[in-house]
Amino acid sequence: MPQLKLSVVDELLTNQILDEAMQLLADPGVRVHNQDALDLLAQAGASVDFKSKIACIPEKLVRSSVSTAPKEFYLYDLKGKPTVRMGGDSVHFDPGSTAVYILDSQTGEQRAPRTQDFVKFVKLVETLPQIDAQSTAFVCRDVAEEIGDLYRLYIALNYMRKPIITGAFGIKTWWVMWEMLKAVAGGEKELTARPIAVFDICPTPPLLWSDLTCQNLIDCARKGVPAELVSMPLAGATSPVTLAAAVIQHAAESLSGVTIGQLANPGSPIVWGGAPAAFDMRAGTTPMGDVNTWLIDLAYIEVGKSLGLPTHTYMGSSDSKLLDIQAGLESSGGTFLAALSGANMISGAGMVDFLRGQSFEKLVIDAEIIGMAKRLLVGLEVRDQPIAVGLMRKSAHKANFLSQPHTHKWFRKELYIPSDVIDRGSLDAWHKKGDRSAEQRAHERVDVLLKSYQPSMLSDEIRSELRAITLGAAQQFRMDDLPALPE
């Protein structure tokens, strides 16, 4: 059986989306606030007005750039094993990135994340088998804002084994982060050959590139570091309100990113990602747990696949402010649909409030949703031939399958069995355990999981090197020392 897959755009519509995106790149073009990119585009035959910084990119150039982009690449864990395949219909999950607060389950308050919180989060992600990659999930508020990006990576690298989805907030800080990755990978060549990190690169809607993101994209490409384009049209606000038009804008922005990246270094790994939303017409917000948003996501993922590029999306998060039924329905809806789209990396687990908040408890619950979604993708498998006739003729009308070796042999493989965060007990059993909600069970499970965390295998030598790199950057921003790292 092929992997279960959902389609929302047919070939005809996909072609029109790409055709209109190409037309937009030719006229009105993209506005690029970055000299390096404008030079690259001009040299390759785009018509560039250096004064207005507008580049009109001909379709031929876009198509040839897409053709040099790799169809797939792998992300490696810190042991050097390829664990994430960015390509085909392989589906992976990572927590949402860059939360500005932690949802404290004990008090229900939103509080500023600190170093120890992020350490705990990275450890928790390591213990959840459903989650395939780390992300730089918080901005720690106990260090200078100017090193917020690289400090997150510093923390994560000290505790993680899984590969990581990250991003830079500055042009200079990208290089510091690259130094860190190089130190952990064992050198520049090693890092290029076995990437352990992806950088998110966000164009600004509509059809704009800031100096910072564009330079990050070019630097990633030149160093062979995977870049993940995160185009985010807001339907009805920064893009047309019709969902298909938002997908066209997404395609145009992403194609311009692929072109700039491939011109900087043909063959450098690049991901067709995104975090669009349908603007909420009442609150003026950017809902992620929204069917309109999901339709844009599903369509652009298919468009990216039609170009043969690795894909990413932001789905599976909620806009609720607490872990209530809204959080459950939005996170489940997004996670299942994203899995069925075959997106290679799906970000958002753990997040609430429009990607502003992260929650340990929600991450644990979302891991269960992800587990179920991954099981769904596998679908029905043929384990025996014939499938049932042999077995059932033997036991005829006796309901004794629980005691059969066949059951014992297959149940673990056949059934996705959730942790006790999902309540499947009797009412009596539930009362005996204290009438607890999923959130309360998740809260206890966080502690249980953290006890099973296996320390990272990074050598003391590399740890000191990471510290020296980070401290060097911190000292430029009124910080004489770094917060101590917990065990």
Place this chain on the structure above:
Amino acid sequence: MTNELFTQLMNSLIDGDPEATVALTQEALAAGIEPMAIIREGLMPGMNAVGDKFSCGEYFLPDLIIAADGMRSAMDLLEPELRLRQQTVESPGTVILGTVAGDIHEIGKSLVGTMLSANGFKVHDLGVNVPTNNFIQKVRETDATLIGLSALLTTTMTVQREIIQELTEAGLRSKVKVMVGGAPVTRSWAEEIGADGYAEDALGAVQLARKLSEAH
């Protein structure tokens, strides 16, 4: 006849038809109706009705914005007439608005600008990626008592702090109240950098601007 025109003006705002608002305003002026009466009897009731419909969930942001645009265009026609008569519409205040240096995000800031204008504030929108010095310069040049700083990025948030520091160093801090906003901006951040207020959305920004203007 006059009453009918006022009703049509009001309805043009409620229906989101700025072209009709402009045409009706011109018609009213041509008919010799006093500009202040056009505002008080036609335009304001229309804006209030739109605001009420938004508050009760019947109307949405696009309805609000298109009405605000109609109102703005009508005021552009009426203001010269008011000046001729040496009349002024009382404004709750003047606001300098912009997205800080290094940040090219426009939507949140523009939405705030539209809503402030629709509520009678005079708005100097400096655009996006505004050099810090331009904010300082504008505070010097104008009689603005409010300044709104937008930042959508975690990195550019720090520029909000810088601008507040620059205002202090230039001796202008007491002249203006500082409002900050943007996706990563929180109340605690606003407090930490010494801003006077923080709003989560455009309507909140209007309330905040009113509150700060009264306090000024």
